Amino acid sequence: MSPKTVTFKIPGPREQLAALGLSEQEIKQCLELIKAKYGPPDQLTPGEYTIELPEEIPVYTFTNQAVITAIYRVAEEEGKEGWALLKQAGLTHLVQNRYKTYSGPPIDQLTGLTLQERHRLAELLGLTLPPIPEGVEIPPIIQVGPIPNCAPGREGNPIDFIVIHYTAGGSAKGTISWFKNPRARVSAHYLLARDGTIFQLVQDEDTAWHAGIPPRRGLSEEENLERDRRRKLIRPNERGIGIEIANWGPLRKSGEVFYTWLNKPFTGEAIKAGRRYWEAYTEAQYESLIKLVRYLCHKHSIPPAYPPEGPGTYHQEAEALAHFRGILGHCALDNTKLDPGKHFDWDRLMEGITA
Ligand SMILES: [Zn+2]
Numbered sequence: 001m002s003p004k005t006v007t008f009k010i011p012g013p014r015e016q017l018a019a020l021g022l023s024e025q026e027i028k029q030c031l032e033l034i035k036a037k038y039g040p041p042d043q044l045t046p047g048e049y050t051i052e053l054p055e056e057i058p059v060y061t062f063t064n065q066a067v068i069t070a071i072y073r074v075a076e077e078e079g080k081e082g083w084a085l086l087k088q089a090g091l092t093h094l095v096q097n098r099y100k101t102y103s104g105p106p107i108d109q110l111t112g113l114t115l116q117e118r119h120r121l122a123e124l125l126g127l128t129l130p131p132i133p134e135g136v137e138i139p140p141i142i143q144v145g146p147i148p149n150c151a152p153g154r155e156g157n158p159i160d161f162i163v164i165h166y167t168a169g170g171s172a173k174g175t176i177s178w179f180k181n182p183r184a185r186v187s188a189h190y191l192l193a194r195d196g197t198i199f200q201l202v203q204d205e206d207t208a209w210h211a212g213i214p215p216r217r218g219l220s221e222e223e224n225l226e227r228d229r230r231r232k233l234i235r236p237n238e239r240g241i242g243i244e245i246a247n248w249g250p251l252r253k254s255g256e257v258f259y260t261w262l263n264k265p266f267t268g269e270a271i272k273a274g275r276r277y278w279e280a281y282t283e284a285q286y287e288s289l290i291k292l293v294r295y296l297c298h299k300h301s302i303p304p305a306y307p308p309e310g311p312g313t314y315h316q317e318a319e320a321l322a323h324f325r326g327i328l329g330h331c332a333l334d335n336t337k338l339d340p341g342k343h344f345d346w347d348r349l350m351e352g353i354t355a
Contacts, residue, residue, distance in 0.1 A: 006020070010047060014031065029057045030053060033051050049152045058107075060103070061101065064095075066102070067091065067121075068095065071085050072085075085113070089113050108129050114138055138295055139198055139291040142197060144201055145200065145201045147202065149181075152207075154207050157238040159240075160240070160323075162296060162327045163330055164289075164327070164344070165243065166246075169246065171246065187208045189204060191243075210236075211236035233319065234333065243289065248260045249341055250276045250341065251276070251277045251278060251279060268280070286348060286349070290348075293352075304354050312329045314333075314335045321333065329344065
């Protein structure tokens with residue numbers, strides 16, 4: 001199945017898909033694809049959306065019940081709850097028509113499931129999917145999207161690099177609800193909780209808003225023009241995958257007590273790096289980050305490489321990053337940012353992903 005990119009407008013996707021000459025069965029499957037990626041079509045805000053249409057939409061011969069049974073089996077094998085996995089796959093509606101032929105999204109596009117889960121599911125249903133690349137562990141990823149703060153597609157740009165951030169915040173749960181708030185206008189593809197849990201909010205093939213180099217108040221007009229030139233040259237959001245790590249960033253020390261930038265006392269582990277104190281990243285976060293970055297590098301053919309001046313150093317020359325492919329920190333892109341901070345262990349990340 002080679003995918004074909006189709007851009008359609010809301011409202012009226014059904015009419016547009018029909019105009020492409022698709023059959024009623026295929027239109028139904030496309031609408032399922034739209035729903036799986038963005039949510040119910042009738043609830044989407046008007047605008048342009050993009051989906052990858054398989055050139056031939058597979059016509060399955062098994063029933064919805066067969067898919068439900070197979071998903072419950074996958075869940076059981078993983079020690080998970082069947083209904084929870086069905087929900088994660090976006091397929092709970094199958095129970096309404098258990099004995100009808102399955103007409104949901106193609107099994108290999110159930111992005112709520114991990115790649116391994118999709119493969120096991122296909123196997124149980126007697127389908128063949130392309131083999132999982134060997135030697136790359138796929139970490140468990142909990143899908144918590146779709147969210148409003150992102151844009152479909154990448155304006156034709158390739159996925160070239162991975163940007164590491166800290167959230168400068170508390171719990172991952174709090175960050176997720178902020179990213180789900182339309183007023184936030186920010187997001188990232190992935191978020192790592194302090195216990196190492198990996199959440200995905202935006203699909204890799206879509207644009208998250210994590211490194212846009214926007215104009216800043218307090219800067220001169222000239223400086224903001226330079227930021228704009230830089231943004232257009234590097235296109236960080238369109239070319240990057242953003243990973244946020246739950247971490248407060250810099251801490252203020254007063255007597256024996258540390259405070260976050262919100263002036264709340266901080267009780268976790270603090271470390272000194274450079275001139276400041278910071279919240280230490282957890283072991284679980286490093287372990288998950290290494291697995292996630294290694295997997296993403298493999299999946300998108302991103303070389304495990306840092307930019308010439310280092311991953312945590314601001315690159316004055318935007319040109320040096322215009323064609324960069326690899327891994328870097330938000331602070332390398334934007335000189336108003338510190339993340340992931342002086343306390344982030346770049347050597348450990350590189351050793352981990354190349355091991
Ligand atoms: Zn950042």
